[in-house]
Amino acid sequence: MAKPENEITWRDLEVGIVVNEPGNASVYCTGDWRSQRPVYATERCIKCGTCYIYCPDMAIKILRDGYIEHDLYYCKGCGICAQECPTGAITMVEEEE
Amino acid sequence: MATRVGMEVSIAAAEAVKQANADIIAAYPITPQTHIVEHLSELVNDGELDAEFIPVESEHSAMSVCAGSSAAGARTFTCTSSQGLILMSEIVYAVASLRLPMLMILANRSLNSPLSIWNDHSDVMSVRDCGWIQVFMENGQEVYDHVFIGFRVAEDRNVIIPFMMNIDGFMLTHVIEPIGLLEQEVVDRYLPPFQPLYRLHPNNPVTMGAFGPPILFTEAKKAQDEAFNKTMPHIIKAWQEFGDLTGRYYHPIETYRTDEAKIVIITQGSLGETASIGIDMMREEKEPVGLVKIRLWRPFPFAELREAVKEAELVVVMDRAISYGGPGGPLAGEVRSALYPQESRPRVANFIIGLGGRDVAPEDFVQMVQQAKAQPGEWYEIYGVRE
Structure with missing residues (x-):
């Protein structure tokens, strides 16, 4: 949808609220939900990729050199990556910190 | 043109679903609806009706199958009563909001408790506000006729809302009445093939049933309410045209x-x-x-x-x-x-x-x-x- 959500009127909606733009969930910023943010310590990372496998939102990218990067546009701050990391390379901190 | 035959009302309803050329029928048996779906399963089994009869394990599944069926663009029929309606009610509301046209016959029966298989209107009143068009039928002829009218109204591009026919359990479902049957050619003239506005198809993917955050939910409900409030003239037109073809006129x-x-x-x-x-x-x-x-x-x-x-x-x-x-x-x-x-x-x-x-x-x-x-x-x- 071209309009921002807060400008969409009831007349703009498709019959049955069908979404006829496939894949537009990718523009939805689930990062807004986050109350805790992952902090990544490269020096502890052994490039095992466990965080990448466990992330339920595919919000972790594996970089060319094998290290990782969180995509904070999608990361909901669930903390699973920090929980699963075998070396403690990821820690969760409060967003306001 | 029309022949009048003595027929149990349930059988007349099933014959009408056959003549309406339904594509998918999903139902779970429950008294006093059973004769309708039993007869339909025979018609499908005997090759008289080219449709899928999906015998599900519960009414919740019956209505879920109907949701998918209608979304895929199939002419969809189901039938239930009482506790069955209550069990499927979650999806009954959903298909109305999703604007998935289909026809349901509700063979009206009381709700537990005490356990009763007999007739009253407490089942339909539990889904009064579900967003389906709802009619009450007085006799077998109305039941037979409204199968065609119901499909026609539900699938009308100006409506696109599911249609529920209430027929009193036993008092109507199990009585034998003279029913004026329509020639297939008249049915075909009245009821064109279902042409859905949107349908689930890999060539043109859409999402049905996405979530509605608070910033959009009210607008979604307003759109549904507006659409429902515009149905009356189209229902009346469908009745008028049915009357012009058959001589049997109906009114609100x-x-x-x-x-x-x-x-x-x-x-x-x-x-x-x-x-x-x-x-x-x-x-x-x-x-x-x-x-x-x-x-x-x-x-x-x-x-x-x-x-x-x-x-x-x-x-x-x-x-x-x-x-x-x-x-x-x-x-x-x-x-x-x-x-x-x-x-x-x-x-x-x-x-x-x-x-x-x-x-x-x-x-x-x-x-x-x-x-x-x-x-x-x-x-x-x-x-x-x-x-």
Whole structure:
């Protein structure tokens, strides 16, 4: 949808609220939900990729050199990556910190 | 052109679904709906109807299959009663909001408890606000005809809303009546193939049933409400065109001997035929009484009702369900709402009758009118209870 959500009127909606733009969930910023943010310590990372496998939102990218990067546009701050990391390379901190 | 044959109403309904050329039928058996789906499963098994009959493990699944079926663009039929409706109700609401057209026959039966397989209207009243078009059928001919009308209205591009036919369990489903059957060619002329606005297809992917955050949910509901409120002229047009083809005309409300009637009885469903005999008995005694039968329950025909009772001083509403702690029966509540804007309006007395298969005889209407005349004020009463 071209309009921002807060400008969409009831007349703009498709019959049955069908979404006829496939894949537009990718523009939805689930990062807004986050109350805790992952902090990544490269020096502890052994490039095992466990965080990448466990992330339920595919919000972790594996970089060319094998290290990782969180995509904070999608990361909901669930903390699973920090929980699963075998070396403690990821820690969760409060967003306001 | 049409042939009249003696036929059980359930069988006539199933034959109409065959003639309407339904693509998918998903249902779970429950008394008193069973004869309809049993006959349909035979028709599919015998190759008389080219459709998928999906015998699911519960009504929740039946309506879920219907949702997928309609979304895929198939003409979709299901049928249930009572507890089955309650079990499927989650999806009943969803398909209305998703604007998935389909036809459901509800063979009306009471709700537990006590366990009862017999007829009243408490099942449909539990989904009164589900967003389906809802009609009450008075006899077998109406049932047969409304299978075509129901599909036509539901699938109409100006409507796109599921359609529910209420037919009284046993009182209608299991009786044998003369039914005027339509030639297939007439059906085909009246009911074009289903052409969905959107459908699930890999070549043109869409999302149905996405979530609605608070910033959009109200707009979604407004759109649904607006669409529903625009259905009335299309329902009336579908009835008109059916009448032009078959000679059988239907309206949101039917009246019987309401000319100069100071007292008007209001009924829904098969009770109307019994009530009309009671009206004849009272008219013989010079009682100025008439009958209004509400065929269209949702959208409710407020203006038509006001017109039909405009000469009445007393309206006696017959409900077949209780709204505990409410204003009486659900029908009486609607009638009072319809009359409220008028400067002068008739008094409304409300009887709750025929619960759980209790018989209602023509004489009962005479007695209820006598009581309603004698007992002033606005009230409701469960009629015929042993004290």
